Amino acid sequence: MASSFFSIPDVYFGEEAIHTLRRLNHKKVGIVTDNFMATSGKTRYLINEMPQAAVSIFSDVKPDPSVEVLQAGAAQFKTFRPEVIIALGGGSSLDAAKGIKVTLEEFFPGHAIELIAIPTTSGSGSEVTAYAIISDPQNGRKYPLIADELVPDCAILDPHLVLSVPLQVAVDTGMDVLTHAIEALVSTDANDFSDALAEKAIALTWRSLPEVFRDEKNLQARSHMHNASCMAGMAFNSAGLGLVHGMAHAIGGMLHIPHGKINAMLLPLVIEHNAERSPRAATRYLTCAAIMGIRAATPQQTLDALVSGIRDLNRRFAIPATLKELGTDMAHFTSLRASLTAAALADGCTATNPYEPVPADVDGLLTRIAG
Numbered sequence: 001m002a003s004s005f006f007s008i009p010d011v012y013f014g015e016e017a018i019h020t021l022r023r024l025n026h027k028k029v030g031i032v033t034d035n036f037m038a039t040s041g042k043t044r045y046l047i048n049e050m051p052q053a054a055v056s057i058f059s060d061v062k063p064d065p066s067v068e069v070l071q072a073g074a075a076q077f078k079t080f081r082p083e084v085i086i087a088l089g090g091g092s093s094l095d096a097a098k099g100i101k102v103t104l105e106e107f108f109p110g111h112a113i114e115l116i117a118i119p120t121t122s123g124s125g126s127e128v129t130a131y132a133i134i135s136d137p138q139n140g141r142k143y144p145l146i147a148d149e150l151v152p153d154c155a156i157l158d159p160h161l162v163l164s165v166p167l168q169v170a171v172d173t174g175m176d177v178l179t180h181a182i183e184a185l186v187s188t189d190a191n192d193f194s195d196a197l198a199e200k201a202i203a204l205t206w207r208s209l210p211e212v213f214r215d216e217k218n219l220q221a222r223s224h225m226h227n228a229s230c231m232a233g234m235a236f237n238s239a240g241l242g243l244v245h246g247m248a249h250a251i252g253g254m255l256h257i258p259h260g261k262i263n264a265m266l267l268p269l270v271i272e273h274n275a276e277r278s279p280r281a282a283t284r285y286l287t288c289a290a291i292m293g294i295r296a297a298t299p300q301q302t303l304d305a306l307v308s309g310i311r312d313l314n315r316r317f318a319i320p321a322t323l324k325e326l327g328t329d330m331a332h333f334t335s336l337r338a339s340l341t342a343a344a345l346a347d348g349c350t351a352t353n354p355y356e357p358v359p360a361d362v363d364g365l366l367t368r369i370a371g
């Protein structure tokens with residue numbers, strides 16, 4: 001099969017990007033968001049750009065959206081029949097909006113709905129991906145859905161919208177960006193196009209995330225992180241991800257840990273694990289280290305320095321190294337171990353890990369992340 005690089009949605013970025021919404025002034029617009037966005041003036045910020053539009057707001061998205069949320073959103077919009085859906089929020093709102101859009105299009109065959117994604121965290125990259133991560137809370141599972149219909153038509157990256165992200169959410173989501181970029185770079189489906197985007201996303205994140213941490217009002221650093229998040233999304237949309245995400249979906253789904261935080265905790269362990277087993281992965285991790293300005297006397301020492309550099313960053317960001325340190329109920333964790341291993345191996349993201357893991361690999365990593 002011929003290799004291809006997906007068609008990227010139109011991306012508008014920077015302090016004036018929100019004006020793009022002016023063209024919707026006479027349309028029927030559904031906004032999908034969470035309660036915080038609706039009550040903190042962020043939906044008003046959008047509506048001010050299109051005062052004549054007919055607007056219906058669905059603001060019941062919860063972190064890690066479930067099928068029930070998609071059904072509730074679609075039910076609200078069924079009579080309104082929006083021409084456009086705007087997804088406003090973090091990855092949870094963006095993924096929910098994707099699911100709602102597709103559900104509505106199934107209700108109304110032939111009624112195509114434009115999807116505009118406006119991320120308010122610098123993390124998921126969902127504004128440019130064909131992924132929607134949907135949770136099944138009854139069974140404690142998170143499933144990555146992957147389909148071309150889920151790619152938004154347009155993404156708006158407005159750095160003003162991320163200034164209010166609390167510091168801990170900013171660093172957790174920022175570590176999700178770093179994980180997307182590193183996993184895309186070492187993935188079995190990495191290619192010249194995804195590499196270009198992943199490499200730039202690593203460079204921007206490694207420099208700008210500590211700057212955001214030092215001064216959360218630094219608009220330039222916030223802008224760089226917002227752009228990096230989008231680039232990392234483009235990279236993994238083409239190249240796929242790896243075992244960090246496979247395990248993070250399993251652990252996050254069952255133990256309800258913020259997505260970026262559990263990725264950050266797993267990242268150094270999976271780098272060590274993959275580098276020991278795959279020479280190609282080791283070479284690619286050395287590329288990551290070079291981009292970050294990390295080098296030592298030998299390749300192995302450079303890999304060790306990369307892993308400890310990420311651990312140091314996690315420590316600085318108050319991200320724990322182990323589940324025990326995070327305060328997880330360890331008896332509960334132990335009872336879930338077999339299911340966690342099965343879910344991580346079955347996750348679609350694990351398929352492009354540079355080394356194909358077997359149950360014993362995941363089990364060993366679970367022992368290390370447990371602490």
Ligand SMILES: NC(=O)c1ccc[n+]([C@@H]2O[C@H](COP(=O)([O-])OP(=O)(O)OC[C@H]3O[C@@H](n4cnc5c(N)ncnc54)[C@H](O)[C@@H]3O)[C@@H](O)[C@H]2O)c1
Nearest residue numbers: 063064090091092120121124126129131133161164165259
């Ligand atoms: N579709 C994809 O490609 C993709 C990729 C990675 C992750 N995900 C999914 O995205 C979800 C995580 O998204 P996330 O990390 O962005 O978190 P999130 O959307 O769950 O939001 C986390 C919290 O931050 C708050 N928040 C968001 N923006 C804010 C702002 N500007 N100011 C103040 N508070 C704000 C939210 O209200 C929420 O309480 C997970 O379900 C994850 O699995 C999807």
Ligand SMILES: [Fe+2]
Nearest residue numbers: 124176180259
């Ligand atoms: Fe992610």
